[in-house]
Amino acid sequence: MLDTVQRFCRRTGLSVPTTVYGSNDEQVLQIMELLNEEGEDLLTRGDWQRLTFEALHTTVATESQGTIDSIATNGFDHIKSSTFWDRTENLPILSIDGDAWQTIKGFTTTTPRYEVRIRGGELLATPVPTAGNTWAFEYISKNWILDTDGTTYKQYFTADTDDILFPDRVVLKGLTWRWKREKGFDYAEDFNSYEALVKEALGADGMRRVLDQGRPENEASPRIVINQGNWPL
Template structure:
């Protein structure tokens, strides 16, 4: 479903004339439909960690505290998926992202050691202790890109700029989001449409991606399942 068909479906639900074109239109209502679509897409990216937006980032360490900007490491970087940064060379995790007070405490009292920490400050990735150059670091993050401008089924932009462009987000949610946002900016009643939208977001987010089994006795302290032999326990 393209930007054009999203706006056409939203217009039909609202009860206005469906546009033949969006980005080239000078009609105020069509311009507002496009603005609502972009606003909805950006809001969804911030609202939930949709699995379609999760990517793996990679970085080769530099022998300095600052490893460069996050956008130079991953151009579509939105935010970290917590507890996913590991040094694949040393097989050790990085703890973070640390807060400002945690980071300053670490700098003051920890001069070295085998425990790694990281912080994001001013868009820069900071590491402590200073890593050895050339080590491989991997992590997962949420991409800020949700629009496919090239037709390759992969998001490469953070806003619509053409009628034929599509989104990797759930299209029904984008349409419902456009509907209530359009009604709101027009000063029309939108509460019922907003409640329907909220309910559908909850449903989709609840089904999105794989979900872990909840254990009544509490989770394992280990990240992975316990490693035990298949048999011969008495041997």
């Protein structure tokens, strides 16, 4: 964090601080709050790979599988779509909303596949799963800061040595337009550059599936495909 603030101050011609966390300097405190604002905003922009983690869960034979925070333990924010699987039965698990959940509950028959929702902080499943199955999914963490120990993730700064997990160039550009806005300066150009930079960074973040439109549909690929309606019951 300190390095980011120092670089920003040098770029804008401000006095360069020797410490940020715990400082009583109003200017430094304002910059740190703008940095917090920047991090919280970037968190909502996309599924950053450095904030992506895998959760493994052993099912219990009840509707509630426990709190989502006890399953996805590193600052759960949201589940990545299409990543929820039952690894024991080799089937995808569908995420549904409250309307679909209540519709299912209104019928006496059960669905052939497990469906889940989060309500009141708990992960609920229908039908009640077999105990001992391994469920897995990827989730996005709200902890966008990494401690200097390299293992402790957190949502808020606690030391100058904290590492920001978003790309440096994006954070600095975001800090620039936010600071100009607070000071009443024209920030339109910086904001537009920032938005383009965020889009570019997200597009280059992590890895993407290769879509080859020239590949024949019947070409073999290392994947097992089960047609809809043929799920083992």
